[in-house]
Amino acid sequence: MTPDSVPGLTGPIHAHLQNLQLLYVGIASRPSSNLRQRLMTHNQGTSRRSTQRLSLAALLADQYSWSAAVISGRPALATEFEAQLSTFMARYLRVSWLSHDDPESAEDAIIERLASAQP
Template sequence: MNAAAITDPERLWSAQEVLMRPSPVPAAAGVYGWHFKEAPHADLAVGSLLYVGIAPRHMANRTSTQNLRKRVRYHYRGNAAGSTLRLTLGCLLGLELRRVGSGKRMTFGRAGEAALSQWMAENARVCWIEQNEPWTMESELISQLDLPLNLDQNRHNTFHDRLKELRAQARQRARELPISA
């Protein structure tokens, strides 16, 4: 496992670089790591790796069709319904989560998602490593590193319960509010 490519990368990529065409992010399987210039919460370290993710996601009976390029680009410009990283960051930054559409999906609404994208453009930097079976490396990284924004497989992290509670509170508030247009 070459964890240094994620924990101490030679290069970190900005939203502007990742979203340009052609994108520097490979359309391949792999692991990505998110580093932040400004921490999204006062209890988190500035300038450090806080989250790792993978593409494709490995499930019991199939593998998703995602790749590094699709996943990383989505995190930078998507919404909280399709990105657990965006959901987490928005909750930590105090954005209001709302039910949208039929009421089953939750996002931060147009303004909130735009504010989150702007915050990420200013503060979030990403790196990646191509890996044929990224789920193996993800598990190793989560078990060995302090990755406070990862919830899955990360109950041992000191920030886990606080983050889980913040996200649960945001979802509960969203359920109590009317569906947003």
């Protein structure tokens, strides 16, 4: 994410792009999902199907006056705000990824490292 795109939230600086901060770490490890499908769910799907979208919507809800809903028994951003969230993501977020033979352990290690670096 670009700095200051989510007020009050800072993340570790990107290793190669100093003007970006880390917002989300996730994996595409299910046999039915590949990285391309996972990224499309995050970027073009709904908050009902994407933890990334739902978490980001929760962080931005007050700033943009968005409300939550329960859709098919799952928490989500109210449908009328999904397009606004997609616009925000296109404007402020960038995607980078790492291929790894054991994505679960890589995800755990990254999260542990980031958690230990927090003040």
